[in-house]
Amino acid sequence: MENSDEDTFKILLATDVHLGYGEANPIRENDSFKSFEEILQIAEKEQVDFVLLGGDLFHETRPSPYCINKCTELIRKYCLGDKPVEIEFLSDPSFNFQNSTVNYEDPNMNVSIPIFSIHGNHDDPTGKRQISAMDLMSSMGLINYFGRWDKVTQVEVNPILLKKGTTRLALYGLSHIRDERLARLFIEKKVIMKTPEDVNEWFNVLILHQNRANRGAKNFIAESFIPEFIDLVMWGHEHDCKIEAVQVADGRAYITQPGSSVATSLAEGEALTKKVGLLQVSGRDFSILPVELRTVRPFIFKHMILDAHEVEGKISHADKAKTIVSAKIEEMIQTARQMGARDDWLPLIRLIVKYQDERQVFNAIRFGQGFANKVANPEDAVKFVSLQKKTRRGNVTMNGEDVEDLEIEQVDRVEDLLAKYFNETNQLKVLSIRGLNEAVKRFIDANDTDAPSYIIENQETYTLEKLIELKPEEDELEGQLERMRAARDPNDFKNLLNNPNRPKPSNNDVEIGSDNSDNEATPVKPYKSSLNESVKRFIDANDVEARLCIMENQETYTLEKLIGLESEEDELEAQLSFTERHEIPASLKICLITQIHLKGLIITLKWEVAMRQLQLSQFRGEDRGAGETA
Known part of the structure; x- marks a missing residue:
């Protein structure tokens, strides 16, 4: 693209x-600040007109004073100065910014490189007055914070209109909204983008911060939602760097995905080379030049499979496995050093070790301490994944192709989570997946916070009454439960939930804070049993391995522990290792809480039926002991 500057x-x-x-x-404390400084240095060196950020400037909604101070220092160092800003601001700033002015036109500021930014899901407004760190940066005149939305029932986007010479640029900022909600708003035509009269004479850029990858029904923003007049989409939130622009299949728009500038997880996508982009727009033409970031800590991600024959011999299986894994880790460390990083910069390492024999597994945390002076994350450098996939028919050994995606997936929508989880190894005995789906959809889409509790309580009551009526033998109990569950009409759930006179549920075990609340600071209410409280703490920490551990441990917990009488938390808490906070939707919380409730419910049903049978036996004078029946 050859045009005049x-x-x-x-x-x-x-x-x-x-x-x-x-x-x-102590090892990674400055990683994010170093990368941000490099980004601003590139902006200064390339003499850009402005910096455009796609959300999640801050990792926390309430960053530490040190974090805010460091951010302020860097912006003041690189973005304030006497260099004139050569772009005209044509739109009404009162529609774009809360402080009603763009910072480089503020007579009290001396801005040389403006920064425009939307908010993401990590630095979104919170609390009673809906304030975030982005508001602080805006109030100080350091960032032009735009793309905020006021209503959740309809979103209006007023573009920032800029001009440089003969080129006119429109920035449509859409800060993070829950994907389920935004997808529904797009479907219902309730995302309104205000355009200038001659929209086709502008270069139109959409900036959003949403799921791009398909993570379940309505839990991502489909490319088909992009308005036809948009020329370029800058996609935030996805951390994989795909900065080269690709054209949407059924439209004229292009998408660029810069990705994150710091690895916040040990996912494979984070190991891609981190880059920023230099976007040039002249008239209706554009180009993007990728620029690799040099201050990013090296991250090497690999898979390996421990074959059974590799660990045969006189030494133990675990010791042989340690030797093999250790050699692979050393190889990865050498690869990181060849990437040109400083010698004193320890790399991030993630090795997924897939095994067939449980005897090959060793303590990965203790093993990692042997690399404490060689890698930045010795405690989680190694992760074991079994090649034995559990099914209802037993264990099935998978080959290499089958396990490429064996990493535990994050499922964010209940339709997918319930169907996937409960249809495999954890089939429901009392409740219906269709009933739970309908209840939780009401919870999310209509903010009907009582729906899950009502459906669970209704089906529990019906099932117990029916079992007492039928009086099945204990060995017939599960079969009878399955027949009752399968016989339910899907319309029954809708009719129950649509009933305007339905009673308030009395079940407190599944009382959940709203995921659709406009006040994001409202905490999820604690659950009554200590096991439920432990699961709540796990959910807030997003420790996926702990989730599986909890699910397996539930099978062995007694009735007293499940209904919250005398529970000991030490055994469970010892297995919880808390990681970084991530946004967990209400659907996942409901699913986990429902699992706990169901375990107790099934045991309770068996207990109730046994007691009824005992009473009948005593009434008839039959010699049947309570212990034998129970």
Whole structure:
């Protein structure tokens, strides 16, 4: 693209900086700040007209004073100065910003490189007055914070209109909204983008912070939702760097995904080379030049399979496995050093070890301490994944192709989570997946917070009454439960929930804070049993391995523990290792809480039926002991 500088916008694209990530880690505490400083250095060196950020500038909604101070220092160092800003601001700033002015036109500021940014899911407004760290940066005149929405029932996007020479640029900012909600708003035509009259004479850029990858029904933003007049989409939230623009299949728009500038998880996508983009726009033409970030800590991600024959011999299976894994880790460390990083910069390492024999497994945390001076994350450098897939028919050994995606998936929508989880090894005995789906959809889509509790309580009562009526033998109990569950009409659930006179549920075990509340600071209410409380703490920490551990441990818990009488938390808490906070939707919380409730419910049903049979036996004078029946 060859055009004069007077008519060409030069913009630096970056997203998901996550300032403050790992701040408490003595090794990684400065990683996010170093990368952000490099981004601003690139902007200064390339003499860009402005920096455009796609959300999650901060890792926490309430960043530490140190984090805010460091961010302020860096912006003041690189973005304030005497260099004139050569772009005209044409739109009404009162529609774009809360402080009703763009910072480089503020007579009290001396801005040389403006920063425009939306918020993401990590730095979104919170609390009674809906304030975030982005508001603080805006109030100080350091960032032009735009893309905020006021209503959740309909979203209006007023573009920032800029001009440089003959080129006109429109920025449509849409800060993070829950994906289920935003997808529904798009479907219902309730996302309204205000356009200038001659929209086709503008270069139109949409900036959003949402799921791009398909993570379940309505839990991502489909490319088909992109309005036809949009020329370029800058997609935040996804951490994989895919900055080269690709065209949407059924439209004229292009999508660029800068990805994060710091690894906030040990996912494979985070191991891709981190880059920012230099966007040039002249008239209706554009180009993006990728620029690799040099201050990013090296991250090497690998898979390996421990074959059974590799661990045969006189030494133990675990010791042989340690030797093999250790050699692979050393190889990965050498690969990281060849990436050109400083010698004193310890790399991030993630090795997924897939095994067939339980005897090959060793303590990965203790093993990692042997690399404490060689890697930045010795405690979780190694992760074991079994090649034995549990099914209802037993264990099935998978081959290498089958296990490429064996990493535990994050499922964010209950339709997928319930169907996937309960249809495999944890089939429901009392409740219906269709009933739970309908209840939780009401919870999310209509903010009907009583729906899950009502459905569970209704089906519990019906099932117990029916079992007392039928009086099945104990060995017939589960079969009878399955027949009753399968016989339910799906319309019954809708009719129950649509009943305006339905009673308030009395079940407190599944009392859940609203996921659709406009006040994001409202905490989820604690559950009554100590086991439920432990699960709540796990959910807030997003420890996926702990989730599986909890599910397996529930099978062995007694009735007293499940209904919250005398529970000991030490055994369970010892297995919980808390990781970084991530947003967990209400659907997942409901599913986990429902699992706990169901375990107790099934045992309760068996107990109730046994007691009824005992009473009948005593009434008839039959010699049947309570212990034998129970």
